Amino acid sequence: MSTPAYDAGRLALMLNELRLPTIGRLWPEFAERSDKEGWQATRLIGALLEHELAERAKRRIERHRAESHLDPTKTLATFDFSMVPMVSKAHVMALATGDSWLEKGATALLFGPPGAGKSHLGCAIGHALIDAGYRVLFTRTSELVQKLQAARQSLQLPSALAKLDRFDLIILDDLSYARKDQAETSVLFELIAERYERRSLLITANQPFSGWNDVFPDPGMTVAAIDRLVHHSTIFEMNVESYRRRTASDKQNSRRRQSSGDNHQQGATTMTG
Template sequence: MNAAYDAGRIALMLNELRLPTIGRLWPDFAERSDKESWQASRLLGALLEHELAERAKRRIERHRTESHLDPTKTLATFDFGVVPMVSKAHVMALATGDSWLEKGATILLFGPPGGGKSHLGSAIGHALIDAGYRVLFTRTGEIVQKLQVARQSLQLPSALAKLDRFDLIILDDLSYVRKDQAETSVLFELIAERYERKSLLITANQPFSGWNDVFPDPGMTVAAIDRLVHHSTIFELNVESYRRRKASDKQKERRRQLPTDNPNGATTMAS
């Protein structure tokens, strides 16, 4: 046996074993190991740690891409000061996942348009991806349409089963789905299929009393709500629309900058 392996052969073996990070790092690590007289276990351990870390990073990147989450809507950019009724500590605990995902619990976010529901839901989704979970963000109307197509082609059970790969599905804007626009019983089937198995996070502009406009009949509405609230955390973001606040702030700023006449007849800027 030769005293040292040929570098080219090592590169080929690492490529065959699909260890690209070790393939990139091992020459420098080996040189340092020779200079500092590392034990073989230290060299091997250091290389494996880097390989695993890079794999975890790539996995998170893939999961973030497949999630369709807005990259700007994170916990770091969410202003908890605007929604004092929402406990930051509670949200941060939910963002770690753990037990509530294991039992297929639900998070329900209610409030008027522009109140931050989608941002908060997306922020929780991003944090869960960082924690190693898989998340899907979708407008409720979009997933209803896809499931309707699956039903028409007799593929609904398969389509629902494929969604099981996601630990959390975020259904945004449920209140905009209307039973007179489409056969929304597929939405109930999604809720029923994931009940106590896989988690949902739902944002809605209307309280439960307005959900009769979503499902085909009152009985289905009651059954859907019953499943969703059984293991649930409910946040109500009853605040002024973010977009309305921004528009109001801009209007105030424009007014502040308008010229005004002082008692001496000179024109000045409002302060």
């Protein structure tokens, strides 16, 4: 029995119908190489499928990174662990794999003053998790509170919380800036309660737990929120001087040294002249 022949146009239509664009792009080159080198059919099919799957994974990661709203510059490669010696790099790298803590719906809490690198570290973990195949959302806490409050007013809060469920990790940045006098932050408690032991949160905050009474509408809700967050949690205390302040200070000192050197050189030139 002779093997049926397929012209290129028909193959292209079938591959397009099956949504296999990578195979559609590569098969002529691979088929020619297969004919020349005498590949078995399984090798040809396997090679094409491997490339298709690799491209799909790449596109999926690109989509997940775009939807995450993570700062593309804040990665583990650009995070200076020497500036926060109290943070274990090994511990962070373990979190970046995601396996154990995301499956438990556990929480990561990053405390420290403004400029300590909390947002950078949170973003860096988020990028690594996307590379590992997880879905991540980065958002300022106050912005998410406003969106959830709008959803509550339109009787859509359960639906809004359900949509957030597709993310394996939500990074709530600057929780301390969410104030109960700016929005009805009880929706934030509902998010925490909804995700408890199911989906993970990573929270950055300038204030320790003792300062969270300014965030939630009443002390009882504050206690309940903290209780849920710390039950399965990793806590990083990043109590260091602001990176921005250190950078500005270093630049100022550099200018002073340069100015001093120029004045010294100018004085020497005047004396020799």
